Amino acid sequence: MTAAQLSVAFFLQMFFILAVCRLVGMAARKIGQPQVVGEMIAGVLMGPSLFGLVWPRAQQFLFPPDSLEVLYVGAQLGVGLYMFIVGIEFKTDLFRSRARSAAAVSLAGILVPFLLGAALALWLIRVPGLIAESVDLHEAMLFMGASMAITAFPMLARIIYERGLTGTALGTLALAAGAIDDAVAWCVLAVVLASFGGGWGGAALAIGGGAAYAVIITLLGRRALAPLGTAAERHGDITPSVLAIVLMLFMFAAWGMDAIGIHAVFGGFLLGTAMPRGQFAAQLRRQLEPFAVVFLLPMFFTYSGLNTRLDMVNTWELLLIALVALAAAIGGKGVACWAAARLTGEDNRTALAVGTLMNARGLMELIILNIGLSKGVIGLPLFSIMVLMAIVTTLMASPLFELVYGRHARAAGTLHKIE
Amino acid sequence: MTAAQLSVAFFLQMFFILAVCRLVGMAARKIGQPQVVGEMIAGVLMGPSLFGLVWPRAQQFLFPPDSLEVLYVGAQLGVGLYMFIVGIEFKTDLFRSRARSAAAVSLAGILVPFLLGAALALWLIRVPGLIAESVDLHEAMLFMGASMAITAFPMLARIIYERGLTGTALGTLALAAGAIDDAVAWCVLAVVLASFGGGWGGAALAIGGGAAYAVIITLLGRRALAPLGTAAERHGDITPSVLAIVLMLFMFAAWGMDAIGIHAVFGGFLLGTAMPRGQFAAQLRRQLEPFAVVFLLPMFFTYSGLNTRLDMVNTWELLLIALVALAAAIGGKGVACWAAARLTGEDNRTALAVGTLMNARGLMELIILNIGLSKGVIGLPLFSIMVLMAIVTTLMASPLFELVYGRHARAAGTLHKIE
Numbered sequence: 001m002t003a004a005q006l007s008v009a010f011f012l013q014m015f016f017i018l019a020v021c022r023l024v025g026m027a028a029r030k031i032g033q034p035q036v037v038g039e040m041i042a043g044v045l046m047g048p049s050l051f052g053l054v055w056p057r058a059q060q061f062l063f064p065p066d067s068l069e070v071l072y073v074g075a076q077l078g079v080g081l082y083m084f085i086v087g088i089e090f091k092t093d094l095f096r097s098r099a100r101s102a103a104a105v106s107l108a109g110i111l112v113p114f115l116l117g118a119a120l121a122l123w124l125i126r127v128p129g130l131i132a133e134s135v136d137l138h139e140a141m142l143f144m145g146a147s148m149a150i151t152a153f154p155m156l157a158r159i160i161y162e163r164g165l166t167g168t169a170l171g172t173l174a175l176a177a178g179a180i181d182d183a184v185a186w187c188v189l190a191v192v193l194a195s196f197g198g199g200w201g202g203a204a205l206a207i208g209g210g211a212a213y214a215v216i217i218t219l220l221g222r223r224a225l226a227p228l229g230t231a232a233e234r235h236g237d238i239t240p241s242v243l244a245i246v247l248m249l250f251m252f253a254a255w256g257m258d259a260i261g262i263h264a265v266f267g268g269f270l271l272g273t274a275m276p277r278g279q280f281a282a283q284l285r286r287q288l289e290p291f292a293v294v295f296l297l298p299m300f301f302t303y304s305g306l307n308t309r310l311d312m313v314n315t316w317e318l319l320l321i322a323l324v325a326l327a328a329a330i331g332g333k334g335v336a337c338w339a340a341a342r343l344t345g346e347d348n349r350t351a352l353a354v355g356t357l358m359n360a361r362g363l364m365e366l367i368i369l370n371i372g373l374s375k376g377v378i379g380l381p382l383f384s385i386m387v388l389m390a391i392v393t394t395l396m397a398s399p400l401f402e403l404v405y406g407r408h409a410r411a412a413g414t415l416h417k418i419e
Numbered sequence: 420m421t422a423a424q425l426s427v428a429f430f431l432q433m434f435f436i437l438a439v440c441r442l443v444g445m446a447a448r449k450i451g452q453p454q455v456v457g458e459m460i461a462g463v464l465m466g467p468s469l470f471g472l473v474w475p476r477a478q479q480f481l482f483p484p485d486s487l488e489v490l491y492v493g494a495q496l497g498v499g500l501y502m503f504i505v506g507i508e509f510k511t512d513l514f515r516s517r518a519r520s521a522a523a524v525s526l527a528g529i530l531v532p533f534l535l536g537a538a539l540a541l542w543l544i545r546v547p548g549l550i551a552e553s554v555d556l557h558e559a560m561l562f563m564g565a566s567m568a569i570t571a572f573p574m575l576a577r578i579i580y581e582r583g584l585t586g587t588a589l590g591t592l593a594l595a596a597g598a599i600d601d602a603v604a605w606c607v608l609a610v611v612l613a614s615f616g617g618g619w620g621g622a623a624l625a626i627g628g629g630a631a632y633a634v635i636i637t638l639l640g641r642r643a644l645a646p647l648g649t650a651a652e653r654h655g656d657i658t659p660s661v662l663a664i665v666l667m668l669f670m671f672a673a674w675g676m677d678a679i680g681i682h683a684v685f686g687g688f689l690l691g692t693a694m695p696r697g698q699f700a701a702q703l704r705r706q707l708e709p710f711a712v713v714f715l716l717p718m719f720f721t722y723s724g725l726n727t728r729l730d731m732v733n734t735w736e737l738l739l740i741a742l743v744a745l746a747a748a749i750g751g752k753g754v755a756c757w758a759a760a761r762l763t764g765e766d767n768r769t770a771l772a773v774g775t776l777m778n779a780r781g782l783m784e785l786i787i788l789n790i791g792l793s794k795g796v797i798g799l800p801l802f803s804i805m806v807l808m809a810i811v812t813t814l815m816a817s818p819l820f821e822l823v824y825g826r827h828a829r830a831a832g833t834l835h836k837i838e
Contacts, residue, residue, distance in 0.1 A: 003491035004793050010492050011499075011674035011683060018667045022660065035659070070492050072422035073429050080430075240454070241441065243713045248437045255430035264430060291710040294662045374423050 001066040009067045014299075016062050020046055021298040032402070036155055036362055037394050039298060043305025044387065053311065063306060075303040078296025079367050080254045080268040085289055086154045087272020088281045090179065101344035102176035108340035109181045109358050110149050113332030114188075117141075117148030120321075120328055127317065130382040139195055143377050146188040147369060147386060148329055152362025152394060153182040159357065159401070164416035170350045170405070174357045177337065182364065186269070189368055190262050193375060202261055209260035213253070214270055221274025225249075229276025238283045246275070246284060263371050297363070304366050307373060310388070312381040322385045329389050330396075334359035353405035360397035365390035420485040428486045433714075435481050439465055440717040451821070455574055455781055456813050458717060462724025463806065472730065482725060494722040497715025498786050499673045499687040504708055505573045506691020507700045509598065520763035521595035527759035528600045528777050529568050532751030533607075536560075536567030539747055546736065549801040558614055562796050565607040566788060566805060567748055571781025571813060572601040578776065578820070583835035589769045589824070592760065593776045601783065605688070608787055609681050612794060621680055628679040632672070633689055640693025648695025657702045665694070665703060682790050716782070723785050726792060729807065731800040741804045748808050749815075753778035772824035779816035784809035 001009065021042045028038030045051060052059040063071075118141035124130045131140045156178045165171035194206030228245065232238045238246075253267030275281060313322055338355030342348065369386050372378045378386070409415035420428065440461045447457030464470060471478040482490075537560035543549045550559045575597045584590035613625030647664065651657045657665075672686030694700060732741055757774030761767065788805050791797045797805075828834035 003488045006488055007492045007495040007683070008674060008677040010496070011670050011677060015667055015670035015674060018663050018670065022663045022667070026660070069422045069425055070489055073426045073489050076426040077429070238709075240709070240713050241445070243709055244437050244441045247714055248434055248441070251430050251434035251437065255427060255434060258427040258430060264426070286705075287709040290657075290659070290662055290706040294659050295666055 001064065006067060006070060009064060010070055013062055013067060013071070014295075017046070017298050017302050018295075021301065033395065033398050034155065034158075036152075037391070037398075039301045040363070040366065040387075040391050040394065042298075043301035043303075044308045044310070044391070045305070046302055047305040047308050049305075049308055049310035049384075068303070068306070071299055071303050071306075074296055075300035076254075076264055078292055078300045079363075080264045081250070081288060081292040082154075082268075082297060082363070083265040083367075084250055084268035084272040085285055085292065087269040088275050088285060089154075089157065090269075090273045091175075101341055101346055102173055102180070104340040104344045105173060105177040105337050105354060105358070106180035106184075108336040109151065109177055109333055110184050112336035113148040113329065114145035116328040116332040117144040117146070120144055120148075120325060123324075124321065124382060127321070129379045130321075131378055132376050135377055139192060139377070142188060142192045142195075143372055146185045146192060147365065147372065148332055149181060149185040149188070150361055150365045150368055151178045151181045151185075151333070151358050152360040152364050152397075153178045154364070155360055155362040155394070155397075156357045159397075162416065168414070169346065170353050173341065173346070173350070174354050177354065178358060181358070185368075186266065189371070190266060192377070193262050193371065206261040210257065210262045210266065213256065213267070217270045217274045221271070222276075225274055226276055229278070229280040232276075232280045232283060238280065238287055243284075243287055265367060265371075300363075300370075301366070304370050304387070307370070307380065308384045308387045309380045310384050313384055313388075318381055318385065321382075322388055325385055326389050326392055329361070329393055330359060333393075349405050349408060353401060356397055356400040356404060359400075360394045361390040362394045365393075420483065425486060425489060428483060429489055432481055432486060432490070433718075436465070436717050436721050437714075440720065452814065452817050453574065453578075455571075456810070456817075458720045459782070459785065459810050459813065461717075462720035462722075463727045463729070463810070464724070465721055466724035466727050468724075468727055468729035468803075487722070487725070490718055490722050490725075493715055494719035495673075495683055497711055497717075497719045498782075499683045500669070500707060500711040501573075501687075501716060501782070502684040502786075503669055503687035503691040504704055504711065505576075506688040507694050507704060508573075508576065509688075509692045510594070520760055520765055521592055521599070523759040523763040524592060524756050524773060524777070525596040525599035525603075527755040528570065528596055528752055529603050531755035532567035532748065533564035533604075535747040535751040536563040536565070539563055539567075539744060542743075543740065543801060546740070548798045549740075550797055551795050554796055558611060558796070561607055561611045561614075562791055565604045565611060566784065566791065567751055568600060568604040568607070569780055569784045569787055570597045570600045570604075570752070570777050571779040571783050571816075572597045573783070574779055574781040574813070574816075575776045578816075581835065587833070588765065589772050592765065592769070593773050596756065596773065597777060600777070604787075605685065608790070609685060611796070612681050612790065625680040629676065629681045629685065632675065632686070636689045636693045640690070641695075644693055645695055648697070648699040651695075651699045651702060657699065657706060662703075662706060684786060684790075719782075719789075720785070723789050723806070726789070726799065727803045727806045728799045729803050732803055732807070737800055737804065740801075741807055744804055745808050745811055748780070748812055749778060752812075768824050768827060772820060775816055775819040775823060778819075779813045780809040781813045784812075 021039045024042035024045065025035040025038030028041070029035060046059075048059075121131070121137070121140040121144040124144065125135075125137055125140050135143075156174055160166055160171045160175055166175075190210050191207065194203045194210065228242055231242050250268055250271055253271045254264035255267070257267035258264045275284065313319060334355040336355075337358040338351045341351035341354045346354070366387065369378070369383055369390070373380070373383045406415060440458045443461035443464065444454040444457030447460070448454060465478075465482075467478075540550070540556070540559040540563040543563065544554075544556055544559050554562075575593055579585055579590045579594055585594075609629050610626065613622045613629065647661055650661050669687055669690055672690045673683035674686070676686035677683045694703065732738060753774040755774075756777040757770045760770035760773045765773070785806065788797070788802055788809070792799070792802045825834060
């Protein structure tokens with residue numbers, strides 16, 4: 001396909017993607033689910049698991065092989081910018097007020113699913129096609145552990161915020177624990193990816209470079225970026241020049257982390273945490289979020305869905321693995337977090353709600369799985385199994401939250417309604 | 420290159436593009452030129468005319484051939500969205516208050532450059548490599564006529580708006596004449612493109628389809644889209660769902676116009692003119708413009724610049740053609756508009772200012788030239804010559820405006836300062 005043909009195909013493809021994501025998203029919201037659940041499912045429906053199965057020619061026409069590269073680049077930009085926005089909203093001062101239970105919940109929420117995931121890898125590595133042959137057992141254990149330990153932190157934060165729970169015991173606890181968990185899981189993933197960097201030299205570059213970047217951003221980032229905030233406050237809004245500088249920094253960070261063998265999303269996220277807060281953060285989000293979330297993220301869900309082959313989960317053993325993975329995910333995260341919260345003295349409702357919220361994997365899980373797939377750690381069947389796990393744990397969150405916490409809190413008048 | 424390598428290259432490329440566009444743009448503004456002039460020049464500097472000439476290996480590294488498709492798709496999306504935003508801001512009720520002189524100026528501003536451009540085609544078609552051999556003389560005349568008659572309408576509108584001239588004689592006149600001129604020039608271009616549609620069937624599809632789309636949008640669009648405005652007003656802002664619907668419509672319109680053989684930008688522009696006005700338009704612009712203008716448009720300027728081969732303008736004849744084309748552009752547009760304004764009774768300063776503003780070609784010219792190049796109407800040398808003309812006429816506008824109008828108006832206190 002020529003560039004001009006690609007661009008025509010792109011417009012039609014995006015029309016289709018936006019339409020399907022919106023429709024399934026609307027249907028999801030009708031039954032009390034967040035938009036993101038709808039888009040996760042929409043991506044799978046557009047892939048070989050449904051659309052490609054029932055009408056392969058139409059699917060080939062809408063997603064010709066040549067067009068997938070553009071979709072991939074758009075998807076990477078989308079998740080990179082999304083993680084940047086998550087970084088902008090990341091608050092590091094949450095931990096203090098509820099330090100003890102937050103530490104317990106986050107430790108349980110990391111350790112138990114990590115151990116279960118690592119144990120699962122012992123089984124998975126013996127089933128052909130699930131984990132790449134070039135992957136060592138300890139790498140497989142690290143990757144499966146990290147991917148089990150992920151929490152849909154941005155979704156959790158949005159639920160807490162939208163429901164007006166920010167200042168409550170539940171809100172503080174869930175936000176702090178979710179933030180710690182995701183930070184740790186991403187660090188483990190970074191180590192896994194670094195170890196794929198082609199021998200010791202590659203691993204040293206990845207770990208050293210990633211650590212150096214994290215240290216520089218954490219120590220100097222805030223101060224170095226402060227002038228951007230001052231400039232935005234002087235003008236009353238973020239000028240095109242300031243936005244261009246922010247995007248430049250983002251591109252450089254994303255490229256750097258990609259180039260040393262980690263992943264663009266780390267660059268974006270860490271840069272986001274160092275951005276000036278207050279007015280500046282709000283305005284930056286307002287300028288970037290609509291396009292990133294409404295336009296670019298559906299490209300990611302679609303690309304991810306095109307790689308999801310539920311038809312490959314076609315033996316009793318694979319089905320069993322899917323069920324065990326799901327059980328490990330729920331038991332390791334949801335149950336462990338509930339237990340940890342109870343043991344540190346939270347009441348049962350709060351503990352149940354924390355477990356429910358922490359258990360949702362959401363978009364974050366899809367990001368880590370796609371990284372694993374593209375770096376050749378896991379194969380398509382395992383990818384599909386884990387996507388299923390991500391969707392189910394995310395689907396569970398809203399009704400369970402309503403059941404264990406929402407209806408009581410609403411009766412007590414302490415829960416905001418959301419549209 | 421694999422998709423993953425492309426995405427790494429993309430981040431680095433965008434860092435470079437954003438940096439160069441911002442730096443040259445800042446330099447341009449230092450000398451009183453608008454940002455767009457800087458970005459036009461930045462694009463050319465990144466291409467084979469400078470960067471590729473002095474450091475070909477670095478240029479190849481930053482712009483590997485495989486990466487150009489992504490750049491092209493982003494560029495098309497950028498100009499499509501930009502024209503959509505121009506459409507959103509397009510006001511059709513300007514003409515009445517100054518109908519006589521507006522009609523005269525716009526007629527002169529179309530007819531004279533069109534005739535000069537068409538006449539120039541008589542010469543160009545005999546010089547090898549300038550116009551494709553498959554192009555008939557009358558098609559070449561139409562294309563050269565249309566591309567001479569273009570006005571940088573969005574830039575003109577922005578200057579008028581930023582300087583607080585919206586309600587003045589000059590403002591009304593220039594906006595009305597610029598709008599008519601661009602509308603007519605784009606119609607001519609649509610006819611030219613339609614005639615390339617592969618025989619009579621293709622031409623009929625393009626002309627018929629384009630006309631049908633224009634009629635439907637004009638007659639039914641406003642009413643059909645009104646509910647979007649109501650929804651946005653009810654929520655106080657454009658929700659992600661409404662934004663998604665708008666983007667879906669945009670994708671469909673862009674795809675449709677591309678698919679029938681015209682061009683995505685028409686789809687975007689016409690759709691924009693039918694969007695609800697007021698609050699809705701302002702919010703939509705606020706959500707789309709930052710990303711489209713700061714991120715996507717630089718991709719267009721770069722892609723255009725990568726095709727600009729000033730080194731190909733290397734014979735005395737080509738140099739002469741460049742000078743004649745420039746003279747025809749300035750004489751046909753600037754001088755003719757000034758004369759028409761004078762003849763319909765405007766004072767000399769207003770007439771000079773109108774001529775100056777109408778003469779700038781800006782981004783609009785680059786869009787039409789890139790369409791001509793990608794559809795195989797013109798070759799690289801003529802493309803480069805016309806890019807040069809676009810840059811020079813755009814560069815002229817600000818200092819000339821200051822000379823003939825700005826300093827007097829500022830002395831009289833009727834001109835806003837802009838930062």
